[in-house]
Structures are given as structure tokens and as C-alpha cells.
Amino acid sequence: MAKLRTGRQKYYNIFAHFYDLFIKMHSHNYGEETRKFLVDSxxxxxxxxxxxxxxxxxxxxxxxxxxxxxxxxTAVGYDFALGMLYKAKEKDLAGKTQFINGDAARLPFADDCFDVVCCSHALYELKNQVRTEALLEMRRVVKPDGRVLIMEHEVPKKRLIKMLFYVRMLSMGPADSREFVKQGTAPFEKIFTHVSLSHTPSGKSKLISCRKQ
Ligand SMILES: C[S@@+](CC[C@H](N)C(=O)[O-])C[C@H]1O[C@@H](n2cnc3c(N)ncnc32)[C@H](O)[C@@H]1O
Incomplete structure (x- = not known):
């Protein structure tokens, strides 16, 4: 498992060099919409x-x-790929955001200490066990009255786009990522007490909002 994650870290360190360009080409202007929706939510x-x-x-x-x-x-970005964090730091012109390197399955934070814990378009790329551990950790560190906000891709409706979406998922994600995106809120209801689902205005992404109490 550790070796596998190291391999994934190397992959993301390389991907970091052209990640923003890739996202810009692939998501057109939906990135802005997604971020605004997440912050407003x-x-x-x-x-x-x-x-x-x-x-x-x-x-x-x-x-x-x-x-x-x-x-x-106080905003903290947390990622296991240093390459990604270096790029993020370069973009933080105000220098007020904290960036911490580590694995989503083990968060180096105290219980109940964040108002919001979010994870955007990444959970589907985690292996099943790591994903569950990460969700349990998110529940642990969010305040009792706080929210865990998970943004994920919505499965496209058009046939060809849907096929390309699954091909990309197969190439980038673990074997169960396809199942995970199709399951909706079920994986979250196993971990959180209150779970609700909403969509960005374009419908391209879905937001799963979770509370532990
Ligand atoms: C598809 S990118 C999403 C990045 C960002 N959230 C966004 O919306 O643009 C997935 C990110 O998850 C990170 N990642 C993957 N597995 C991880 C893990 N086990 N622990 C911490 N970060 C991980 C990768 O390094 C990568 O930066």
C-alpha cells in the first residue's frame, strides 16, 4: 500500500506541472462556477x-x-504531492494560506477544529480503503456544528461524453471509482449523520454536504 501511494505521489508530482492548464482546457469556465458554489455553500x-x-x-x-x-x-491546503503544494504556494500571492504535506487517510489535526473541511474532485481518485479512512478523518477534525463539503464530478448525460468520462476515470482512478461516482450519497450516509446533495448551476459537478451531528 505504501509503495502504491508513493507511485501515485510521483504521478501527481509530475502532473502538477501541467495540472492547471489541463483543468483549464478540460473544464472551460466551469472551474470558477464550481469554486464559487463551494465557497457559498x-x-x-x-x-x-x-x-x-x-x-x-x-x-x-x-x-x-x-x-x-x-x-x-485560516485556510489550510493539504495534499500528499509536494509538487502540487509548490504550485499552490506560488499562486498564494497574499501569502496567508497554509499548505501542509500529508496523506488524506491521516490528518495531523486535533478533533473538532475546522468549521469547514472540503475535498474537491479528488475522492474518486482514492482507493476504497483510503477514501473511507479519509472520510472518517474529515469527520473527526470538523467541528460538531461544521460541515464537510465534498465536490465530485457528475456523470455526464450525453453518451459519448459519458464514455470518455469513464475512460478517464479508468486511466486515473482506482477500479471502484466508477462505482463510487454512480453511488450518489450512499458512501457518505455510512459515515455522517446528515447528508444532502446539490448541483452546480451547470450540473457538471455535485456537492455532497455532510454534518456529523
Ligand atoms: C484531481 S486532483 C484535485 C485537486 C484539487 N482539489 C482541485 O479541485 O483542483 C487530486 C489531488 O489529490 C491529491 N491526492 C491523491 N491522493 C491523496 C492522498 N492519499 N492524500 C493526500 N492527497 C492526495 C493529489 O496529489 C492531487 O493533488
Whole structure:
């Protein structure tokens, strides 16, 4: 398992060099929409000094969107690929976002310490056991009245696009990633007490909002 994750880390370290360009070409202008939807869904604008953790933060687009919209927040990006974190740091012109290197299955944070824990378009790429461990860790570190927000791709409706979507999933994700994206909220209901589902305005991504109490 450790060896496998090291292999994945190497893959993401290389991918980090062209990740933003890849996303720009592939998601057109939906990235902006997705980030705004995620930040708005966190409902933190009235909270004083909110604490936000972004798991599998990649090149930082989501955590930096939180930092920018909530100037008095503490925002932390967490990823196991150093290459991704270096790119994210370069983009953090205000220098106020924290970036921490580590595995999603083991979070180096105390219990109940974040108002929002999010994970954007990454859970489906984790192997089943790691994904479950990561979700349990997210539940542990979020405050009792906080939210865990999981953004995932929605399965495309058009046949050809759906086929390409699954081909990409097979090449990038573990064997069960296809099952995972099709399951909707079921995997989350096993771990959290309250789970709700919504979609971005374009319908390209879905947001699973989870509470532990
Ligand atoms: C598809 S990218 C998503 C990046 C970002 N959340 C976004 O929306 O642009 C997946 C990210 O998950 C990270 N990742 C994959 N497995 C991980 C693990 N076990 N622990 C921590 N990070 C992981 C990768 O390094 C990569 O940056």
C-alpha cells in the first residue's frame, strides 16, 4: 500500500506541472462556477475567524478561493504531492494560506477544529480503503456544528461524453471509482449523520454536504 501511494505521489508530482492548464482546457469556465458554489455553500460569511481545511488541495484553486473570499479565515491546503503544494504556494500571492504535506487517510489535526473541511474532485481518485479512512478523518477534525463539503464530478448525460468520462476515470482512478461516482450519497450516509446533495448551476459537478451531528 505504501509503495502504491508513493507511485501515485510521483504521478501527481509530475502532473502538477501541467495540472492547471489541463483543468483549464478540460473544464472551460466551469472551474470558477464550481469554486464559487463551494465557497457559498460553506456559509461562512458571518462566522468570525473561520477555519477551513481543503483535503487533496492540488494546486490550491479551492483553498485560495476560500482565503480570498474570507479575509479573516485560516485556510489550510493539504495534499500528499509536494509538487502540487509548490504550485499552490506560488499562486498564494497574499501569502496567508497554509499548505501542509500529508496523506488524506491521516490528518495531523486535533478533533473538532475546522468549521469547514472540503475535498474537491479528488475522492474518486482514492482507493476504497483510503477514501473511507479519509472520510472518517474529515469527520473527526470538523467541528460538531461544521460541515464537510465534498465536490465530485457528475456523470455526464450525453453518451459519448459519458464514455470518455469513464475512460478517464479508468486511466486515473482506482477500479471502484466508477462505482463510487454512480453511488450518489450512499458512501457518505455510512459515515455522517446528515447528508444532502446539490448541483452546480451547470450540473457538471455535485456537492455532497455532510454534518456529523
Ligand atoms: C484531481 S486532483 C484535485 C485537486 C484539487 N482539489 C482541485 O479541485 O483542483 C487530486 C489531488 O489529490 C491529491 N491526492 C491523491 N491522493 C491523496 C492522498 N492519499 N492524500 C493526500 N492527497 C492526495 C493529489 O496529489 C492531487 O493533488
Amino acid at each position: 460553506a456559509q461562512l460569511e458571518k462566522k468570525r475567524h473561520p477555519r477551513v481545511l481543503d483535503i487533496c488541495s492540488g494546486t490550491g484553486s479551492v483553498v485560495l478561493a476560500f482565503s480570498r473570499s474570507l479575509p479573516d479565515s
